Amino acid sequence: MRLLQLKKNLFTKIAFMFLVAGLISSCSKDKNNVDDPRAGYPKTVSIEYRVTALSAGLTNLDIRYTNETGADTELTAQSLPFSKIIRKSVTYASDVAVSITSNAPGSAKLEIFVDGKSVASASPVSQQYLNGIALYAFH
Known part of the structure; x- marks a missing residue:
């Protein structure tokens, strides 16, 4: 009887150690599979930037x-339609805007x-003073 109980305890301890080892190794694998959103920056x-009149x-x-x-x-009294292309070095979470x-x-x-890909747009409308902004944050 005592031998049977000793075997049960030993089996339980070994099974528990394998369970803990399995959990630890599976958790460490998840950390390595997370993509870094900052990869590829700068x-x-x-x-x-494009601005066109709708009225x-x-x-x-x-x-x-x-x-x-x-x-x-800043450009004052700029004729429409307006288009401006620039080349810029950007970092993760930096932003650009046109207003x-x-x-x-x-x-x-x-x-x-x-x-060449549309990333932000806005279409403001006003009966008095027209104001608007389009903003894009790199991510």
């Missing part, structure tokens, strides 16, 4: 966009393209 991309009376706007250095470039302001009513479409 990188150089082509960024295109007939809107012919020019004040436009601000993120330039190659990361600062803002408009006008003392006139109307509607416009703001778009941002990265390497």
Whole structure:
């Protein structure tokens, strides 16, 4: 009887050790399979900003966009449609934006393209003063 109980205890301890070892090894594998979202950054991309009028009376706007250095470039009374392409080195979680302001009513479409792919857009509408922004964060 005592021998049988000793065998049971030994079997239980060995089974428990294998269970713990299996859990530890399976958890460590998960850590290695997680993709780092920052992988591939910094990188150089082509960024295109587009602003087009959606209402007939809107012919020019004040436009601000993120330039190659990361600062803002401001253009006053810019004729529409507007398009600007830049090449910029970007890091993970950095962002770019294009914004408009006008003392006139109307509607416009703001778009941002990265390497030819549309990544952000906005279509503000106003009966008095038109303001809008399109923003994209790299991830």
